């Protein structure tokens with residue numbers, strides 16, 4: 001999960017593609033991924049801890065924060081990961097109702113967990 005977020009944030013779409021399950025990779029191309037991610041700046045990820053774990057499938061709830069058209073958005077999803085070829089791969093996910101544009105105070109602690117104020121940290125990436 002975290003490595004896929006990093007790949008999105010640094011635009012390494014080959015990694016993003018290769019960490020989809022085989023079934024999902026069939027409907028995707030690098031070009032699709034680039035186009036859908038174009039103009040989106042991912043900057044913070046918060047993973048919700050959970051207790052249930054199995055050996056070959058895992059559920060991850062996370063909120064990722066991004067900028068698009070100079071606005072702040074959040075993506076809140078519960079994702080299903082599966083192990084294929086000894087690697088955790090993203091299969092599918094369910095979006096929560098609170099996805100979309102959000103407001104966040106500039107003096108609050110930054111969403112990325114840096115302990116700096118938002119205005120002194122990731123808010124500066126919006127310029």
Ligand SMILES: [Zn+2]
Nearest residue numbers: 110112121122
């Ligand atoms: Zn930050």
